[in-house]
Amino acid sequence: MGLKLLVNADIRLPELTTVHIPDGVNDAAVRGQLLEQFGIEIGGGLGAFKGKLWRVGLMGHSCQIRHVVTFLAALETALKDQGFTPENDGVDAAMKIIHG
Structure with a gap:
């Protein structure tokens, strides 16, 4: 999608992905729409990163392929x-990565 991740791949945790919010995109509006329309909750940035990135958890049930694709x-x-x-x-x- 052209989104930028905060942490380099060689040190990134697979359980948490931090995504820079693109310029002109309203953080709260996107998170609200994800929750209200799709039942998906992601975290906003904290401290200096508030309004600048999203925190996407990929643990347990949420890391199943069908949930990742839905997200x-x-x-x-x-x-x-x-x-x-x-x-x-x-x-x-994602499907190209998953299925080669």
């Missing part, structure tokens, strides 16, 4: 509703 589709919808144009299809990119 990516929901996030893409919410971002488009905010006027953000993804560079590519997040679900398609």
Whole structure:
């Protein structure tokens, strides 16, 4: 989708992904839409990162492929509703990684 991650891959925790919020995208609006429309909750940034990044947990039930794909589709919808144009299809990119 063209989103930038905070932490480099070589030191990133697989259980938590921190994603920079694209310019012009309303943090609270996206998180609210994810929760209200899709039943998906992600965390906002804390401290100096408040309003600048999202914290996406990938542990237990939420790390199953079907939930990850659902999250990516929901996030893409919410971002488009905010006027953000993804560079590519997040679900398609994930499926290529998952299934080769």
